[in-house]
Amino acid sequence: MTVKTARVAIAGCPNGGKTTLFNRLTGSRQTVGNWPGQTVERHAGSFTVGERGFEAIDLPGMYGLVAVSAEEAIASRYLTDERPEVVVTVVDSTNLGTGLHLVTQLAEAGLRQVVALNMWDVALRREIDIDVAALSSILGIRVVPTVARRGDGIDELERAVAEAAVETRPPPPLLLDYGPELEQHLDLLTESVRGLDTEHLGPERWVALQLLAGDEYMTRAIAGVEGGAGLADTARQTADAVTTGTGFGPELVLAERRFESVNAVADRVTRHPGDRATWSDRIDKVLLNRWLGLPVFLVVMWIVLRFTADVTAPYLDWVDATISGPVAAWAVAMLAALSLDGGWVESLVVDGVLAGVGGVLVFVPVLFGLYLMLAILEDTGYMARAAAVMDRAMRAVGIPGKAFLPMMVGFGCTVPAIYATRSLESSRDRLLTGLLTPFMSCGARLPVYVLLTGVFFAGSTGSVVFGLYLLGIAVAVLLGLILSRTVLRESEPSAFVMVMPEFRLPNLRTVWALMSQRTWAFIKGAGTVILLASMAVWLLLSVPVTGGGSFADTEPEDSVFGAVSQGMAPIYEPAGFGEWEQSGALITGFVAKEVVVSTMAQLYSVEQAEEAEEPGTVLEDLAGIGTGFLEATRDTFLAIPGVIGLDFFDLEDESTTDLQEAIRTSFEESSDGHGSAAALAFMVFVLLYTPCMAAVAAFRQEFGTTWMWVSVIGQFAIAWIGALVAFQASRMIGL
Amino acid sequence: MMRLAALLEQLRSSSGAVTVAELAQELGTSPDDVTAMLSALRAAGKLGPEALGAPGSDACTSSGSCGAGPCPGPSTCPFVVRFGSMLEVK
Numbered sequence: 001m002t003v004k005t006a007r008v009a010i011a012g013c014p015n016g017g018k019t020t021l022f023n024r025l026t027g028s029r030q031t032v033g034n035w036p037g038q039t040v041e042r043h044a045g046s047f048t049v050g051e052r053g054f055e056a057i058d059l060p061g062m063y064g065l066v067a068v069s070a071e072e073a074i075a076s077r078y079l080t081d082e083r084p085e086v087v088v089t090v091v092d093s094t095n096l097g098t099g100l101h102l103v104t105q106l107a108e109a110g111l112r113q114v115v116a117l118n119m120w121d122v123a124l125r126r127e128i129d130i131d132v133a134a135l136s137s138i139l140g141i142r143v144v145p146t147v148a149r150r151g152d153g154i155d156e157l158e159r160a161v162a163e164a165a166v167e168t169r170p171p172p173p174l175l176l177d178y179g180p181e182l183e184q185h186l187d188l189l190t191e192s193v194r195g196l197d198t199e200h201l202g203p204e205r206w207v208a209l210q211l212l213a214g215d216e217y218m219t220r221a222i223a224g225v226e227g228g229a230g231l232a233d234t235a236r237q238t239a240d241a242v243t244t245g246t247g248f249g250p251e252l253v254l255a256e257r258r259f260e261s262v263n264a265v266a267d268r269v270t271r272h273p274g275d276r277a278t279w280s281d282r283i284d285k286v287l288l289n290r291w292l293g294l295p296v297f298l299v300v301m302w303i304v305l306r307f308t309a310d311v312t313a314p315y316l317d318w319v320d321a322t323i324s325g326p327v328a329a330w331a332v333a334m335l336a337a338l339s340l341d342g343g344w345v346e347s348l349v350v351d352g353v354l355a356g357v358g359g360v361l362v363f364v365p366v367l368f369g370l371y372l373m374l375a376i377l378e379d380t381g382y383m384a385r386a387a388a389v390m391d392r393a394m395r396a397v398g399i400p401g402k403a404f405l406p407m408m409v410g411f412g413c414t415v416p417a418i419y420a421t422r423s424l425e426s427s428r429d430r431l432l433t434g435l436l437t438p439f440m441s442c443g444a445r446l447p448v449y450v451l452l453t454g455v456f457f458a459g460s461t462g463s464v465v466f467g468l469y470l471l472g473i474a475v476a477v478l479l480g481l482i483l484s485r486t487v488l489r490e491s492e493p494s495a496f497v498m499v500m501p502e503f504r505l506p507n508l509r510t511v512w513a514l515m516s517q518r519t520w521a522f523i524k525g526a527g528t529v530i531l532l533a534s535m536a537v538w539l540l541l542s543v544p545v546t547g548g549g550s551f552a553d554t555e556p557e558d559s560v561f562g563a564v565s566q567g568m569a570p571i572y573e574p575a576g577f578g579e580w581e582q583s584g585a586l587i588t589g590f591v592a593k594e595v596v597v598s599t600m601a602q603l604y605s606v607e608q609a610e611e612a613e614e615p616g617t618v619l620e621d622l623a624g625i626g627t628g629f630l631e632a633t634r635d636t637f638l639a640i641p642g643v644i645g646l647d648f649f650d651l652e653d654e655s656t657t658d659l660q661e662a663i664r665t666s667f668e669e670s671s672d673g674h675g676s677a678a679a680l681a682f683m684v685f686v687l688l689y690t691p692c693m694a695a696v697a698a699f700r701q702e703f704g705t706t707w708m709w710v711s712v713i714g715q716f717a718i719a720w721i722g723a724l725v726a727f728q729a730s731r732m733i734g735l
Numbered sequence: 736m737m738r739l740a741a742l743l744e745q746l747r748s749s750s751g752a753v754t755v756a757e758l759a760q761e762l763g764t765s766p767d768d769v770t771a772m773l774s775a776l777r778a779a780g781k782l783g784p785e786a787l788g789a790p791g792s793d794a795c796t797s798s799g800s801c802g803a804g805p806c807p808g809p810s811t812c813p814f815v816v817r818f819g820s821m822l823e824v825k
Contacts, residue, residue: 064778255779412814
């Protein structure tokens with residue numbers, strides 16, 4: 001006789017170890033698809049206990065059967081419609097109350113459960129003592145402590161699932177006492193449900209509870225049952241009566257009673273050391289302090305940017321030396337072997353691809369450093385505190401509370417930040433935030449800052465970059481103040497609560513995953529967008545319009561690119577960067593901000609006289625790369641104390657590359673000898689003008705064409721004025 | 736007054752982000768208590784996750800830093816830093 005495969009749904013709140021437990025149960029026997037009609041992934045797998053086979057379904061995270069997100073709706077509908085044979089409800093042992101809400105609702109809905117008290121080891125470590133037998137007895141449900149991460153308790157859980165699956169009769173639903181007044185209404189409603197064909201919707205009392213709570217899904221479902229239309233009306237009238245009688249909506253009254261029940265159960269079975277201030281709470285007192293929060297946030301930002309810009313510099317030099325040295329030599333040698341040297345192909349590879357893409361890849365260590373610091377802050381829990389501090393600061397000056405979320409997203413990339421404005425209900429708040437978000441300095445602008453500060457502000461790179469980030473915030477706040485008091489007046493503020501994760505030491509694996517994922521995405525960008533942009537710039541530089549040259553053999557200023565850039569250059573003259581190369585880099589920066597760097601690398605490398613280096617053997621090159629890496633590693637570690645001002649070692653690198661020399665000369669010439677002032681103005685312009693064409697497209701999609709043009713023209717005007725002020729002010733103070 | 740209703744009222748009057756610790760102070764209770772009440776409100780659908788916005792469209796394919804195809808939106812974008820859990824009054 002064959003035994004039917006039983007379905008086992010794995011349900012639970014997010015972050016309770018649900019997916020880890022699912023992986024433990026199913027191992028590699030998993031399939032990934034989508035939930036019908038949804039883009040949400042559906043993970044299913046199988047396991048056996050003895051002879052019996054089970055199909056496990058990993059449900060999206062949920063807190064209860066009342067869905068407030070698409071993912072929760074999927075989980076909720078699967079449980080109530082499909083009614084799997086067993087539900088493994090994963091509960092975080094350190095937060096029993098939260099998980100018990102879900103357990104209670106599933107029990108009221110008549111679903112057969114086995115409760116996995118997961119993260120049992122953490123609970124023990126925190127001296128939280130849960131009486132498993134008592135909990136199981138009160139709930140009438142088998143409860144198994146587990147540590148899914150280590151596989152502890154999984155065998156027992158499997159046995160409990162197998163035993164539960166043998167039962168054929170539906171389990172008796174949990175009957176919570178909602179108090180005399182509500183019970184009276186519930187009894188009447190339950191009686192009315194009993195007369196209808198609602199077996200597929202769950203126990204009658206559960207149907208009545210959901211109708212009373214105004215659950216839309218249940219209301220629709222009951223209206224579809226023969227004779228159910230009238231019941232939906234009755235439920236609405238009952239709900240009104242409860243509201244009149246208690247002063248609160250029935251859904252809130254039901255929630256209050258459930259809360260009391262769950263709290264009573266949790267209190268009865270749990271013993272813990274009591275409410276005591278953890279070290280995390282004590283740190284929060286400083287980090288979230290009304291007066292100290294913002295200064296601490298600024299200091300953290302300063303350390304992050306100093307680390308990013310200064311400590312990673314040795315690796316930057318190493319990648320630069322590797323790409324411009326051995327890699328370029330190998331490419332040329334390879335082309336020579338293919339008889340493609342000396343012509344336009346070599347020019348494309350060396351002046352286009354290597355100069356352009358290589359010019360951006362040089363900054364991978366810088367981005368790696370930034371992502372490392374952000375990942376550490378994120379994993380320790382500091383970013384949540386930073387968000388709270390930013391929110392408070394912005395609200396203080398009249399910018400809508402929720403605006404800080406998209407604006408902080410903007411420090412990573414402007415495009416998702418513009419989409420993140422969808423979280424604001426009011427169209428006025430959305431537009432205002434959308435207009436301010438581009439002023440947050442995205443990661444793509446960092447290579448531009450590091451390149452120019454390396455030339456003009458060596459030794460103070462981190463501080464200058466920090467200043468630019470602050471300037472972006474200041475401009476956004478100032479513009480927000482002006483707009484919110486003029487064309488975009490404030491609407492109703494929205495309320496939300498931030499649940500701070502406890503501070504913890506960063507997990508190396510998580511930090512590595514976050515950091516490598518972001519760095520890889522940046523490298524992929526260099527292999528796609530920047531590669532195409534570099535080839536396009538090379539092509540435009542190769543086509544002559546004046547001077548009588550031929551394709552790929554023309555002076556850069558005589559090319560199409562040179563002609564267009566020269567046409568734009570006078571606009572920037574008052575700000576000190578009116579050379580055609582600088583103007584050209586800003587034009588291509590519209591594609592993506594890293595392209596400013598790749599274009600500069602291309603333009604200045606084309607202009608530089610090639611210095612033939614004596615080529616070494618491949619083995620010598622590899623040995624040189626390895627030695628360079630070790631030296632860079634040593635210098636990086638020696639530079640770390642310098643982040644907090646402790647310069648024990650003399651690491652000043654006086655050497656400059658040809659590109660740096662060319663940039664210095666260009667800015668000195670464009671500004672009558674005030675190169676540093678012009679470079680600063682250039683960086684201010686890069687900070688404030690249109691982030692990239694993807695951001696413009698996203699803005700147009702979200703806010704329409706008219707506002708897109710307002711945004712593009714406005715940002716250009718603000719950037720030009722900002723650069724002009726920066727240049728003139730810097731000159732006045734002697735830069 | 737019911738405790739959950741009082742918490743909701745406190746949240747609505749805060750006009751912006753508040754932390755569990757701040758709520759506990761305002762209500763004269765412990766952070767653990769507030770966390771439990773938030774769970775109850777969350778399970779009842781009175782609080783929902785703060786949505787960062789839906790995934791983007793093909794318009795993002797040329798995103799400068801990303802280059803990873805269509806913008807996945809802020810919820811899954813690798814460049815977006817997570818700020819912890821935020822619950823909004825529904």
